Amino acid sequence: xxxxNELGPVSRRLQVEHAQAMAEQADRxxxxxxxxxxxxxxxxxxxxxxxxxxxxxxxxxxxxxRSTTDQQLGTMLEPVDGAFARLRTDLRPLARFGGLxxxxxxxxxxxxxxxxxxxxxxxxxxxxxxxxLVDQEEAKRVRIQWDCDGLNLLIGIRDDGQGExxxxxxxxxxxxxxxATLDGDLEVSSTTGWGTSLDIRLPLDxxxxxxxxxxxxxxxxRERDVLRLVASGARNRAIADQLGISDxxxxxxxxxxxxxxxxxxxxxxxxxxxxxxxxxx
Numbered sequence: 001x002x003x004x005n006e007l008g009p010v011s012r013r014l015q016v017e018h019a020q021a022m023a024e025q026a027d028r029x030x031x032x033x034x035x036x037x038x039x040x041x042x043x044x045x046x047x048x049x050x051x052x053x054x055x056x057x058x059x060x061x062x063x064x065x066r067s068t069t070d071q072q073l074g075t076m077l078e079p080v081d082g083a084f085a086r087l088r089t090d091l092r093p094l095a096r097f098g099g100l101x102x103x104x105x106x107x108x109x110x111x112x113x114x115x116x117x118x119x120x121x122x123x124x125x126x127x128x129x130x131x132x133l134v135d136q137e138e139a140k141r142v143r144i145q146w147d148c149d150g151l152n153l154l155i156g157i158r159d160d161g162q163g164e165x166x167x168x169x170x171x172x173x174x175x176x177x178x179x180a181t182l183d184g185d186l187e188v189s190s191t192t193g194w195g196t197s198l199d200i201r202l203p204l205d206x207x208x209x210x211x212x213x214x215x216x217x218x219x220x221x222r223e224r225d226v227l228r229l230v231a232s233g234a235r236n237r238a239i240a241d242q243l244g245i246s247d248x249x250x251x252x253x254x255x256x257x258x259x260x261x262x263x264x265x266x267x268x269x270x271x272x273x274x275x276x277x278x279x280x281x
Contacts, residue, residue: 032057032060035057036054036057076115076116077113077114077115077116078113078114078116078119079113079114080107080108080112080113080114080146080148080153081106081107081108081109083114083119083122083123084104084106084107084146086119086123087122087123087126087127087144087146088104090123090127091126091127091130091144094130094131094134098134099140100130100134100139100140100141100142101140101141101142102130102141102142102144103141103142103143103144104143104144104145105143105144105145105146105156106146107145107146107147107148108147108148112148112150112204114148114153114204115204117182118153118182118202118203118204121178121182121202122146122153122155122202124178125155125175125178125179125200125202126144126155126157128174128175128178129157129172129175129198130142130144130157132165132169132171132172132175133157133159133161133165133196134159135171136161136164136165136169136171137159137161137162137163137164137165137195137196138161138162139159139160139161139195140160140161141159141160142157142158142159142160143156143157143158143159144156144157145157148204150204151203151204151205152184152201152202152203152204153201153202153204154199154200154201155198155199155200155201155202156197156198156199156200157197157198157200158195158196158197158198159195159196160194160195161195161196162192162193162195163190163191163192163193163194163195163196164190164192164196165188165190165196166188166190167186167187167188172186172188172198175198179200179202182202182203183203184200184201184202184203185199185200185201186198186199186200187199187200217260217261218260219257219260222243222245222253223253223256223257223260225243226239226243226250226253226254226257227257227273228273229242229243230254230257230266230269230270230273231270231273233270236250236251236254254266254269257269257273
């Protein structure tokens with residue numbers, strides 16, 4: 001685990017890189033706005049032509065902005081305590097103007113930084129969850145805790161509401177879908193009259209892509225041919241005809257494939273082979 005002295009220089013470097021990226025993005029936005037103003041002020045273009053040109057410029061700028069934002073989220077890192085501090089700022093208006101007592105349990109100051117996509121999603125998930133709890137549970141107090149075990153961001157949210165919300169409520173559906181897109185987990189536990197708890201796990205690393213079956217298992221060239229035909233749904237006679245071998249030889253190869261892959265039936269072998277073919281594609 002990193003200590004504060006090690007985290008400081010990393011944080012400063014990230015802040016400098018982020019500031020540079022924001023400055024470059026601001027310059028591009030300025031150029032776009034100046035171009036749109038120039039088009040709208042032009043006396044050489046008719047109203048319809050100027051509007052169409054301005055729309056094209058604005059659309060192109062929005063596409064570039066979204067692409068740039070996605071790239072920044074994919075490469076940016078945020079110290080977990082800094083990401084949590086931003087969450088506190090995000091929720092300040094709700095606490096101040098909504099009369100909600102928001103209690104924060106600070107995460108460890110050291111440790112692994114959060115990928116930008118995870119940090120951004122975590123804040124959005126917490127904000128949505130708090131609003132859902134307030135609306136559905138009539139909660140007056142919400143406790144928010146973040147922790148990091150090195151592999152996952154762990155989020156705990158608990159309210160003092162009616163304790164009647166469940167994981168299947170429509171109010172939590174967008175949260176569940178966003179957690180699922182990050183390959184995370186959401187658990188909801190409610191006790192009538194005592195409130196609801198949300199426990200969320202967000203992996204810090206993207207899920208590893210499955211290694212194609214033909215790369216992970218030592219098959220002979222003929223076994224690879226048979227496996228591909230099995231994946232296509234061909235039966236033994238069709239495989240034998242296509243490869244110019246006997247039915248018994250096909251059965252022999254299928255038996256070896258079952259043994260090497262650990263499949264318990266031809267149907268299971270077909271499913272494994274088809275999945276491997278999709279991964280390779």
